[in-house]
Amino acid sequence: MAPPATFFEQQHLARRNTRVMVVLFLLAVVAVVASVDAVLAVAYMSGGSRAARHAPGLGAMLAAMPPGVLVAGALGTAALIFTVSAFNVVKLASGGAAVAEMVGARRIAPDTRDPLERRLVNVVEEMAIASGVRVPGVYVMDGEDGINAFAAGWDVSGAIVAVTRGTLETLNRDELQGVIGHEFSHILNGDMRLNIRMLGVLAGIVFIGSVGNFIMRNVRSGDSDSKKTGGQIFLIGLALFIIGYVGLFFARLIKAAVSRQREFLADASSVQFTRNPDGIAGALDQIRASSRGTLIASSQAEHMSHMFFGQGIHVWLGGLFDTHPPLDERIRRVSPRFQPSAYRGKRPPAAEVGEPATGAAPADGAVSGFAAGPQATGRRAADAGTAWGRSAGDSARLVGSAAAAKVDYASRLLAALPPELRELVRSADGARSAVLALILAPKDEVMRQQLAAVSAAGLGGLAEQARSSAVLCGALPRALHLPLIDLALPALKGAAQAARQELLTAIEAVVRADRRMSLHEFVILTLLREQLMPRARPSAAPTRKIADLEAECATLLVLVSQAGGGAGASGDAARNNVRAGAKELGIAEERAAATKLSLESASAALQALKGLAPLQKALLIKGLFAAVTADGTINLAEAEMMRLVGAVLDCPLPPLLEEVDPATLAA
DSSP states (O other): OOOOOOHHHHHHHHHHHHHHHHHHHHHHHHHHHHHHHHHHHHHHHHHSOHHHHHOSSHHHHHHHSOHHHHHHHHHHHHHHHHHHHHHHHHHTTTTHHHHHHHTTOEEOOTTOOOHHHHHHHHHHHHHHHHHTOOOOEEEEETTOOSOOEEEEOSSSTTOEEEEEHHHHHHOOHHHHHHHHHHHHHHHHTTHHHHHHHHHHHTHHHHHHHHHHHHHHHHOOOOSHHHHHHHHHHHHHHHHHHHHHHHHHHHHHHHHHHHHHHHHHHHHHHHHHHHSOHHHHHHHHHHHHHOSSTTOOOSTTHHHHGGGBSSOOSOOSSHHHHOSSOOHHHHHHHHOTTOOHHHHHHHOOOSOOOOOOOOOOOOOOOOOOSSSOOTTOSSOOGGGGOEEOOOOHHHHHTTTTOOOHHHHHHHHHHHHHSOHHHHHHTTSHHHHHHHHHHTTSOSSHHHHHHHHHHHHHTTOHHHHHHHHHHHHHHTTSOGGGHHHHHHHHHHHHHTSOHHHHHHHHHHHHHHHHHTTOOOHHHHHHHHHHHHHHSOOOOOSSOOOBOGGGGHHHHHHHHHHHHHHHHOTTOOSHHHHHHHHHHHHHHTOOHHHHHTOOOOHHHHHHHHHHHTTBOHHHHHHHHHHHHHHHTTTSEEOHHHHHHHHHHHHHTTOOOOOSOTTSOGGGOOO
16 A cells, blocks of 8 residues: 655645646636626527527527627626636635634634633644644634534644534534544645635635625615616526526535545544544534534635535535535544444543643753853753654655654643643733743843843833743743744734734844854744744745755755754764765755855745745755754754744644653753
C-alpha cells in the first residue's frame, strides 16, 4: 500500500483541485450565459417584431433578432457573474473571521467561563500544540441546534474553528475531539484555501437566481395597470430564478465533486490524530440519532455547504449533489466494527471534563546561537541534543502530520504549565505581559535595564506588568516558552492592532537594551511579528523554485546550522551542518559557507521563501532537517528554529522533542 500523501503533496493536490474548480466554474458561466440568451430570445420573439414572431423555425427566428442582443446579454451576464464573484473574494480577504461572521458565529473569548466553551477551547489548544498549528480562533454558532462545525482561513496560521451550539451541548469530550481532529485535517491538508475560494467564486453563479427570488417576493399588487406591470416584473423574476437554478445546479455539482473525498480523508486523519475511532464514529452516530441532524438554519448555509463537518442543507438528487458521503459509509470507514447500540449503552454523557494542571519544574534557559540568551546560566541535557533516528526525508514528512502520541504529549505539556500562568495568557493584557516577561533576563540589574528601555519607548505600564509576570515566567523551562506563546496568541490576536504593535515595540526595546540578540529572542520576535502584524490575503498560490531563491536558501541554511553549532563550539559542527544541508538542497557548499548572516538577512530570507511552491518547500524543509540532524541528534535550539521556519512558511511542525517530559528539562 502506498504511504499516505504528505502535507506538501496535499497542498499540491489542493492547487490542482483549484484549477479543476476554475474549469468547472467557467463551464458554469457558459451555461448560465446560454440560459440568459435563451430567455432573451424567447422574450424578443414573443414581444418583438412581427418578422421574428412569424419566422419559420428557430434558426430563422434567431436570425431575425438584432445581432447585438445576444452579445449584450452574454457580456452583461458574464460581467455580472465575475463582478459578484470578485466582490465576494475581496470581502473574504480577512479569511476565517470573515467566514465566521457570515453565519453569525461569535468568537469565544480565551478566558471564557462557560464550561462547554472552556472544554472546546482546551481541545483546540491540545490539537494545535500537537500539530504545530498556531492556536486558531474559536467560534460558536449560538443559534444553530444541529451538530456541525467548520474550519476556515486562507492559510494555516490564520485559521479559525467554529462549532454549533448543538455540537457543544450534544457531544461528549471524545466525540468533540473527533470532530475537531476532522477540522484540523482540513487545516493541515490545504482544504481551507480551496474552500474559501469556492465560497467567493461560486457566489457569482447563484447571484442571478437570488435576484430573481428577491423580485418575485417583492412584487406588489395594485390597480390594473400596476398589476399588469407587476405580472411582467414577476415573470422577469421567475425567469431569473429559473436561470439561477442553472447556476445552483453547477455550484452544487462543483462543491460535491471537490469536497466529498476530502471528507473521507479528514475522517481518517481524525482517527490517526486521536487514536480513538469511536470518537468521530460516536459523533457521526449522534448526528444519525438526533432529530436536529447537521442542518444549518443560516441563510448562508447554501453558500458554505461544502465547508461543514456534516451535510448542512437539504438537496434534491442527494446522491449527486451531496457535499458529504452518507453517515453510514463514514462510520464504516473509520470504525468497521462500530455497533451503535453497544456504544450508546456505555457512552459517557456530554458533560464538561476538567483538565489537570500541575506546576512545572524550573529550569535555566541556556541558548546556543548568536549570543547567550537572557537566562543562560548553564546548559541542560536537553540542549546537548536528543537522539534523532529519522532521515531527512522522514523528518520532512512530519510537517502537517497528525499523531496520537503528539496529542498525548501536548496534554502533558499543557499540564506542566502553572495554572496561574495559563490563566494569565487568556486575557490580552496578561498575554502581553507574559510574552514580554519570557525574554527578560533573570538578573535584576539586567532586567531593570531592559524594562527601562521599554519605559523609554513610552510603554511604562506594560513594563510594570511584565515585571510582575516575570515571577511566573522566570521559572518556566525553555521548552515551554513557545507553547506558552501559542496559548497567548488567540488573546493577542483579539486585541486592538495598537496593543499588538506596542508588544512588538516593547520586545524590540528589550532586545536592543544589551545591543545583541540571542537566537531565542530572534525566534520569539520573528514569530510574533509574523502572527501579529496585519496579514494580507495571499494573492496567488506560491510557485517559485529553490533555484530562484538559492541565496535565501543558503542564508536560512546557515541560520539553522548555527543553531546546532552550539555556543562556544569549534565551528566544525556548524560547517558539517551546512555541508549536509547544502548537499540535500543542491546548493554549492562554498556558496553557503560564504553567506554573511545577519538578523535582517535571515528575516528577509524567511519572507522570500514563503513564495516557494509546495513541493519545493518540502525540499527546503528536508535540507534544513539534514543540517540540524547531521550529527544524529537535535537540540532545543534547533527544534525552536525549525518550528519558527515552519510557522513562517506555513508548514506546521509538531513537537520534535516529545519524548522529553517538559517537567524534567531542568539541569
